[in-house]
Amino acid sequence: MSRITALDVIDVRFPTSRTLDGSDAMNPEPDYSAAYVVMRTDHTADDNDLAGYSLLFTTGRGNDVACAAVRSLAPYVVGRDVATLIGDVGVLARELTWDGQLRWLGPEKGVMHMAIGAVVNAAWDLRCRIDAKPLWRVLASMSPAEIVQQVDFTYIDDAVTPAEALAMLQAAEAGRAERVDALLEHGLPAYTTSAGWLGYDDAKVDRLVRLAVADGFTMMKLKVGADIESDIRRLRVARAAAGEDVRIAVDANQRWGVDAAIEWMRQLADLSPYWIEEPTSPDDILGHRAIRDAVAPIKVATGEHVQNRVIFKQLLQAGAIDVVQIDACRVGGVNENLAILLLAAKFGVPVCPHAGGVGLCEMVQHLAMFDFIALSGSSDGRWIEYVDHLHEHFAEPVVVANGRYHAPKNPGIGAQMLDRSIVEYGFPNGPVWATMQS
Amino acid sequence: MSRITALDVIDVRFPTSRTLDGSDAMNPEPDYSAAYVVMRTDHTADDNDLAGYSLLFTTGRGNDVACAAVRSLAPYVVGRDVATLIGDVGVLARELTWDGQLRWLGPEKGVMHMAIGAVVNAAWDLRCRIDAKPLWRVLASMSPAEIVQQVDFTYIDDAVTPAEALAMLQAAEAGRAERVDALLEHGLPAYTTSAGWLGYDDAKVDRLVRLAVADGFTMMKLKVGADIESDIRRLRVARAAAGEDVRIAVDANQRWGVDAAIEWMRQLADLSPYWIEEPTSPDDILGHRAIRDAVAPIKVATGEHVQNRVIFKQLLQAGAIDVVQIDACRVGGVNENLAILLLAAKFGVPVCPHAGGVGLCEMVQHLAMFDFIALSGSSDGRWIEYVDHLHEHFAEPVVVANGRYHAPKNPGIGAQMLDRSIVEYGFPNGPVWATMQS
Numbered sequence: 052m053s054r055i056t057a058l059d060v061i062d063v064r065f066p067t068s069r070t071l072d073g074s075d076a077m078n079p080e081p082d083y084s085a086a087y088v089v090m091r092t093d094h095t096a097d098d099n100d101l102a103g104y105s106l107l108f109t110t111g112r113g114n115d116v117a118c119a120a121v122r123s124l125a126p127y128v129v130g131r132d133v134a135t136l137i138g139d140v141g142v143l144a145r146e147l148t149w150d151g152q153l154r155w156l157g158p159e160k161g162v163m164h165m166a167i168g169a170v171v172n173a174a175w176d177l178r179c180r181i182d183a184k185p186l187w188r189v190l191a192s193m194s195p196a197e198i199v200q201q202v203d204f205t206y207i208d209d210a211v212t213p214a215e216a217l218a219m220l221q222a223a224e225a226g227r228a229e230r231v232d233a234l235l236e237h238g239l240p241a242y243t244t245s246a247g248w249l250g251y252d253d254a255k256v257d258r259l260v261r262l263a264v265a266d267g268f269t270m271m272k273l274k275v276g277a278d279i280e281s282d283i284r285r286l287r288v289a290r291a292a293a294g295e296d297v298r299i300a301v302d303a304n305q306r307w308g309v310d311a312a313i314e315w316m317r318q319l320a321d322l323s324p325y326w327i328e329e330p331t332s333p334d335d336i337l338g339h340r341a342i343r344d345a346v347a348p349i350k351v352a353t354g355e356h357v358q359n360r361v362i363f364k365q366l367l368q369a370g371a372i373d374v375v376q377i378d379a380c381r382v383g384g385v386n387e388n389l390a391i392l393l394l395a396a397k398f399g400v401p402v403c404p405h406a407g408g409v410g411l412c413e414m415v416q417h418l419a420m421f422d423f424i425a426l427s428g429s430s431d432g433r434w435i436e437y438v439d440h441l442h443e444h445f446a447e448p449v450v451v452a453n454g455r456y457h458a459p460k461n462p463g464i465g466a467q468m469l470d471r472s473i474v475e476y477g478f479p480n481g482p483v484w485a486t487m488q489s
Numbered sequence: 490m491s492r493i494t495a496l497d498v499i500d501v502r503f504p505t506s507r508t509l510d511g512s513d514a515m516n517p518e519p520d521y522s523a524a525y526v527v528m529r530t531d532h533t534a535d536d537n538d539l540a541g542y543s544l545l546f547t548t549g550r551g552n553d554v555a556c557a558a559v560r561s562l563a564p565y566v567v568g569r570d571v572a573t574l575i576g577d578v579g580v581l582a583r584e585l586t587w588d589g590q591l592r593w594l595g596p597e598k599g600v601m602h603m604a605i606g607a608v609v610n611a612a613w614d615l616r617c618r619i620d621a622k623p624l625w626r627v628l629a630s631m632s633p634a635e636i637v638q639q640v641d642f643t644y645i646d647d648a649v650t651p652a653e654a655l656a657m658l659q660a661a662e663a664g665r666a667e668r669v670d671a672l673l674e675h676g677l678p679a680y681t682t683s684a685g686w687l688g689y690d691d692a693k694v695d696r697l698v699r700l701a702v703a704d705g706f707t708m709m710k711l712k713v714g715a716d717i718e719s720d721i722r723r724l725r726v727a728r729a730a731a732g733e734d735v736r737i738a739v740d741a742n743q744r745w746g747v748d749a750a751i752e753w754m755r756q757l758a759d760l761s762p763y764w765i766e767e768p769t770s771p772d773d774i775l776g777h778r779a780i781r782d783a784v785a786p787i788k789v790a791t792g793e794h795v796q797n798r799v800i801f802k803q804l805l806q807a808g809a810i811d812v813v814q815i816d817a818c819r820v821g822g823v824n825e826n827l828a829i830l831l832l833a834a835k836f837g838v839p840v841c842p843h844a845g846g847v848g849l850c851e852m853v854q855h856l857a858m859f860d861f862i863a864l865s866g867s868s869d870g871r872w873i874e875y876v877d878h879l880h881e882h883f884a885e886p887v888v889v890a891n892g893r894y895h896a897p898k899n900p901g902i903g904a905q906m907l908d909r910s911i912v913e914y915g916f917p918n919g920p921v922w923a924t925m926q927s
Contacts, residue, residue: 077589077592078589078590078592078593079589080589080590081589081590081593082590108593109590109593109594110589110590110592110593111590111593112561112588112590112591113561113590113591113593113594113601115557115561116554116557116558116561116594116600116601116604117594119553119554119557119558120554120557120600123550123551123553123554150550151515151516151517151518151519151548152516152518152519152520152547152548152549152550152551153550153551154515154516154548155516155519155546155547155548155549155551156547156551156554156555156599156600156603157599158743158770158771158794159770159772160598160599160772160796161594161595161598161599161600161601161602161796162554162558162594162599162600162601163551163554163599163600164599165594166554205746206746206747206769206770206772206773206776207746208746208748209746209747209748209776209779305596308643308644308645308646308647309644309647310646310647331644332596332597332644332799333596334597334598334644334796334797334799334800334803335644335799335802335803336774336775336803337774337803337806337807338644338647338803341647356596358598358599358772359772361770361772361773362772364773365772365773365774365775365776368775369775
C-alpha cells in the first residue's frame with residue numbers, strides 16, 4: 052500500500068517576451084510560465100519513487116498566485132492511498148470542485164479552478180505511469196461506462212445526460228482498434244500558429260508561411276486585431292505565400308466588442324479566413340452567436356479561455372460557435388475536458404484543441420486522440436494547434452511531422468519537464484532570471 | 490505630494506462553522522473570512538498616516554490564495570502618487586484588468602479578479618477619506634460625465650453605450666438633493682436572511698421570523714435546496730409566523746440543474762415565494778432564462794457569484810432574471826459595479842444587493858444608496874440583504890433599524906475593521922485559531 056507523500060509546486064518561467072514569440076493583440080509581451088506540480092508518492096517502481104507530473108500554464112505575472120492556489124490543495128491529497136486515488140480520479144475531481152469553502156473562489160472558474168485541474172491532472176499522470184500507458188491509451192482503453200463515471204453532469208444534464216453520453220461512447224466502440232492503428236500510423240492533423248504572431252513583420256510571416264507549407268501543414272493561423280491595415284496586409288502576404296488550398300484562420304484574442312468584431316471581420320472577409328478565433332470575451336455567449344450570424348460562412352471558434360463546461364454548454368446550445376477549442380490547463384482537468392468533449396459530440400461540433408504555451412501541445416494531444424479513437428471517431432475538420440517552441444524542456448516532446456501530431460509513447464499525460472529546465476528557469480532564483488536583473 | 494508606501498494583506502477568519510450561521514445547501518460549514526487590505530500612504534492627516542481599507546470576502550479555505558492574489562498586485566500600486574490615483578481610480582482599474590500577463594488567470598473572473606476588485610476598492614476608500622465623505626456621497630456627488638468616465642464599456646457597449654449611460658445619469662440629476670434628504674431621514678429597505686439558514690430547526694425559524702417582523706422587516710429569505718419536505722415545512726413555518734403581507738424569498742445557492750430547479754420550484758409554488766435566488770450555476774444564462782419562463786410569476790434572482798459585467802449583460806439581454814444582486818467583493822471593484830448598475834438601469838431591472846458574510850453589508854449599502862440617489866431614483870422593489878452577524882468587528886457597523894439601512898456617515902467604503910478583531914481572528918496565528926488547535 053502506497054500513499055501520496057507531498058504535492059510540490061515550482062514556479063517556472065521562460066522569458067519569451069524578449070523575442071515576441073507568442074505576441075498577440077491582448078498579450079503583447081507574454082513570459083510563458085508554469086506552476087509545475089509534482090504529486091509525490093512512496094510507491095517505488097524501478098528503484099524510483101513514483102510521482103505524478105502536471106502543470107498549470109500562465110503567461111508570466113500571476114504564476115506565483117497559481118502556485119499558491121495549487122499549494123492550498125496539498126491537504127486534500129497528501130496522505131491519500133494511491134490505488135484508491137487512481138482507481139477513480141473522478142472522486143478527487145468532485146471533492147475539490149464541490150468543496151463548500153473553496154467553491155466561493157469560483158465557482159469553477161479562474162485560478163482556483165485551474166489549480167484544481169492541475170491537481171486532478173497530476174492524479175491522471177500517476178494513473179498513466181502505474182498503468183504504463185500514455186493518457187490517450189488509458190482513456191481509449193476505458194469502457195464507455197467507466198468514462199461516463201468520470202464525468203460530472205451537474206449543470207449540463209439539460210444538454211447531455213449520462214445515458215446519452217453512454218450511447219455515444221458505445222456507438223463509437225466499433226472501430227476503436229482500427230482507429231488506434233490509424234493514429235499510430237498517420238497521427239492526427241495539426242495546424243501551426245508559429246507563422247503569424249502579431250509581433251512578426253511581413254518578411255518573417257512570408258518566410259514562415261512558406262516553411263510551414265513545406266513542412267506539410269494544410270492549415271495555419273494568424274493573429275489579428277491590433278490594426279486593420281496591418282491585418283489585411285499580413286493576411287495577403289500569408290495567402291500569397293500559402294496558396295489557395297491552405298486554410299488560414301485568424302485569431303483576435305478577445306480584442307473586440309460584438310459590433311467591432313463584426314465590422315472588422317467584414318473587412319477581412321474577402322481574404323477568406325477559415326475561422327475567427329476569440330472575436331470577443333469568452334464569457335459572451337450571446338455575443339458569439341451574434342457574431343457568428345453576421346460573419347458566416349467564416350466559422351467562429353473559442354475555448355482557450357472558456358472557464359468550464361457550463362459556458363461550453365451554452366455556446367453549443369445557442370449555436371454560437373463552429374469549433375470547440377479545449378485547453379489542457381483551463382478547466383478542472385481531464386474529467387471536465389471529457390464532459391466538454393461529450394457536449395461537443397452531442398452537438399456535432401468539431402474539437403480543435405488550443406495549444407502552444409508551455410506543455411499545452413504535449414498535454415492536449417492526448418485528449419484529441421481519445422476523441423478520435425473513442426468518441427467522435429473522425430479527424431474531419433479537426434486540427435490540433437501547434438506552436439514550435441519550448442518543447443525541448445519536456446521529457447517527451449511532441450512529435451509533429453508532415454503537418455501531423457504523432458502519438459506519444461511514454462506513460463503519462465505529457466507534462467513532465469526536464470529537471471535541468473526546472474532549475475534553470477525557476478523564478479525568481481534560477482540562473483536565467485537571476486542573471487537578468489540589471 | 491504623497492505616495493502609496495505599501496499594500497498590506499492580512500488573513501482574517503471567523504469560525505462561523507461552529508454555529509451554522511451562514512449554512513446553506515452548498516456551504517454547509519462556512520468560516521466567514523476576509524483577505525483584509527490596507528493601502529498605506531505617507532499622506533499625514535490628523536497626525537496619522539492615511540490609508541485605504543478594503544477586503545475580499547471568502548468562506549474559509551482559499552482565503553490564503555485570495556491573500557496571495559492581492560499581494561501579487563502590490564507592485565502595481567506601491568510608489569504611485571496618491572493625488573493622481575484617487576483623481577481617477579478608473580485608470581488603476583483598467584490597468585489591472587487589462588494587464589496582458591495577469592489577464593490569463595481570468596480573464597475578469599475568479600480569485601485574481603476579486604483581488605483586483607479589492608485593490609480598486611482600497612483606492613476608493615482612500616479617495617473617500619481624503620474627500621472626508623462616505624462612498625455613497627462621493628459617488629452621488631460626481632457629475633454624470635465623471636461617473637461614465639469611471640466605467641469600462643468594453644464587451645458591454647452592445648447593450649449600453651457611454652452616451653446612453655450619460656443620458657440615464659443626467660435624467661436622474663433632477664431630484665438628487667431630495668433623495669439625499671429622503672435617504673438621510675428614512676434610509677433604504679432591507680430584507681433579512683438571518684431567520685432562514687438551512688441549519689436552523691423549525692422552532693428557531695419560527696422564533697426568528699417573528700422577531701424579524703417585530704423588527705420591522707417586510708421581506709425575508711429562507712435557504713432551500715437540500716430536502717424538499719424540509720423546505721416545504723420550513724416555508725410553511727415561516728409563512729405562518731410572518732403573515733401574508735411579508736415577502737418571503739428562497740435561495741438555493743446553485744444547488745440544482747435547470748430541470749431540477751423547475752421541478753423543485755413547482756413544489757414550492759403554492760407557498761408563493763417572492764423570488765428564487767441562485768437556482769443553478771451563476772454561469773448558466775440560458776438556464777436561468779428557461780427557469781424564469783417555467784416558474785413565473787415567481788421572480789428569478791442571481792448575482793453574488795456572477796463574475797463580471799459580461800455575464801450580467803447577458804442575463805439582462807436574455808431576459809433571464811428579474812432581480813440583479815450585486816456584490817461588493819465579487820467583481821472588479823466599485824468601477825465594475827457602476828457598469829452593472831448602469832446595465833440594470835438600462836434594462837429596467839431592480840438591484841437588490843447581496844450582503845452578509847464579513848463586511849458585505851457595510852460595503853454594498855453605499856452602491857445601493859448611489860443607485861437610489863443618482864441612477865434608478867427609486868427604492869420600489871429594492872431591498873438590501875441584511876444578515877445580523879460580525880458587524881461588531883467594523884469601525885462603522887451598519888445601522889439597520891425598523892427594517893431599513895440607515896446611511897453611513899464616516900468617510901470610506903465601509904470596510905475598515907477594528908485592529909483588535911484583526912489580531913484576534915488572524916489566521917492561523919491569532920488567539921482564536923491558536924487556541925482551537927486540539
